[in-house]
Amino acid sequence: QLQLxxxxxxxxxxxxxxxxxxxxxxxxxxxxxxxxxxIRQPPxxxxxxxxxxxxxxxxxxxxxxxxxxxxSVDTSDNQFSLRLSSVTAADxxxxxCARHRRGVGNSRYGSxxxxxxxxxxxxxxTVTVFS
Amino acid sequence: DIVMTQSPLSLPVTPGEPASLSCRSSxxxxxxxxxxxxxxxxxxxxxxxxxxxxxxSNRASGVPDRFSGSGSGTDFTLKISxxxxxxxxxxxxxxxxxxxxxxxxxxxxxxx
Numbered sequence: 001q002l003q004l005x006x007x008x009x010x011x012x013x014x015x016x017x018x019x020x021x022x023x024x025x026x027x028x029x030x031x032x033x034x035x036x037x038x039i040r041q042p043p044x045x046x047x048x049x050x051x052x053x054x055x056x057x058x059x060x061x062x063x064x065x066x067x068x069x070x071x072s073v074d075t076s077d078n079q080f081s082l083r084l085s086s087v088t089a090a091d092x093x094x095x096x097c098a099r100h101r102r103g104v105g106n107s108r109y110g111s112x113x114x115x116x117x118x119x120x121x122x123x124x125x126t127v128t129v130f131s
Numbered sequence: 132d133i134v135m136t137q138s139p140l141s142l143p144v145t146p147g148e149p150a151s152l153s154c155r156s157s158x159x160x161x162x163x164x165x166x167x168x169x170x171x172x173x174x175x176x177x178x179x180x181x182x183x184x185x186x187x188s189n190r191a192s193g194v195p196d197r198f199s200g201s202g203s204g205t206d207f208t209l210k211i212s213x214x215x216x217x218x219x220x221x222x223x224x225x226x227x228x229x230x231x232x233x234x235x236x237x238x239x240x241x242x243x
Contacts, residue, residue, distance in 0.1 A: 037232075047172075047180065047223055049232040062231040063132075096179055100227075105164030114162050115227035117170045117185030119192075124179050 002027030022097030
């Protein structure tokens with residue numbers, strides 16, 4: 001059964017760059033059926049989608065973080081990574097990686113993609129921005 | 132951005148009783164394929180979120196059949212036919228019709 005594991009520093013200083021990696025095990029990141037996502041959850045708050053990437057490198061980011069976020073993929077190591085620059089205390093959160101299923105369906109426009117759930121999640125890693 | 136609004140924010144339920152959670156979107160989530168781009172997740176205390184329902188009404192693998200999802204367009208409902216103690220946690224709806232993907236603020240289900 002495919003598993004995801006986040007790794008990276010638990011403490012980051014203000015203005016520095018947060019770097020996390022999600023390792024995919026018991027499965028391949030190079031599947032046409034999935035995107036790979038980062039989601040975060042500040043202490044006591046709800047879930048926030050950060051961005052997603054396809055194994056080809058195609059990526060999407062949430063606009064509020066787009067200027068500071070880079071998500072990359074390494075198919076040889078079966079990993080994808082998150083970099084968030086110029087962090088502040090507001091970036092303190094549990095960071096999750098997840099697998100996002102993608103399907104193909106028929107519409108009046110022809111074949112189109114749709115998404116059908118983030119079905120596998122990592123255990124999450126806590127990142128604290130602290131000087 | 133599509134805004135997702137859940138209600139109630141807190142839901143105390145007696146074990147064995149049913150529960151109904153609501154999720155409304157600021158825009159229709161009806162995809163051009165006719166599917167609704169709406170998922171439900173449960174985050175149990177101290178755990179990662181887990182997928183319960185995808186595309187509005189499809190139960191994820193391993194999810195008990197006491198969970199069901201319904202609705203279309205902008206109004207969606209998650210129903211639990213008979214609440215069990217293990218159902219405690221925060222339930223989130225999430226839309227994937229367009230980016231940015233957005234979540235509701237969550238409904239906290241607790242046992243009376």
